[in-house]
Amino acid sequence: MTTTAQEFWEAFYSERDQVWSGKPNPLLVRETEHLEPGSALDLGCAEGGDAVWLASRGWRVLGVDVSQVALDRALRHARDAGVEISVERHDLKETFPEGEYDLVSAQFLHSPVEEDGERDSILGRAARAVAPGGVLVIGGHAGAPSWSEHRDHYFPTTKDVLDHLKLADNWIVITDDVVERPLVGPDGQREARKDNVLTVKRLY
Structure with a gap:
């Protein structure tokens, strides 16, 4: 039986x-x-950690997720923190929020139910949503932990992402980096996890 992105993530957050x-x-x-x-x-x-932090710093934030459970928690998190955010539910491969934004953040948009090319298409739409002078920040895993069932999955590099974005000459790369952080596994395993971060700016 095929599981849709919404079904998968609603179940994930409901657990x-x-x-x-x-x-x-x-x-x-x-x-x-x-x-x-x-x-x-x-x-x-997701549950709004980034959105609430941005709102606390004065940003006008629209948070988007495929899971209504996650969005409800994001709103509750914002209320508890004394800030306001807006939310919309979207399956991003099908619908995308309207408008242009000074900051578009796409952090760890990896999904076990993702089909080939879906992430690339979403990130392309994310770039088109950046206002002149704005930035797109893309964070992604560079690999899976040794104990993960996804350890043999190929995670795109920042070069892969840039190649698929096909940005015009009105964009510049601000950050192109691989960051390591310590990770502890379910049985106490310890290893370094590598993440990619790519920040690009639209000049005009």
Whole structure:
């Protein structure tokens, strides 16, 4: 039986009252903490850790996810933090929020039910949603842990992402980096996890 993205992620979030820490992604913090707040689009916002952090810094944030359970938690997280965010439910391979944004964030848009080319298409639409002078920040895993069932899966490099984006000459690359962080497995295994971060700016 085929599982849709919405079915998979609704079940994923429904299994526990809270999945993620609620803290912002360190790579997003690193890439955006110096920026002047404006409008922000958080793709795959999950339970709202990044969206709430951005809102606390003055950004006007629209968080998007395929899971309504996750979006409800993001709104609750925002209320608890005393900030406001907007949310919309989208299966991004089918629908995409309207408008242009000073910041578009796409953090770890990996999915076990993703089909070939879907992520590339979504990131292309993400780039088209960046306003002149704005930035697109893409964070992604560079590989899976040795204990993961997805350890043999190929994760795209920043070069792969750039090649698929096919950005025009009104874009510049701000950050093209691989970051290592310690990771502890379910049985106490310890190894370094590598993540990619790509930040590009639309000049005009």
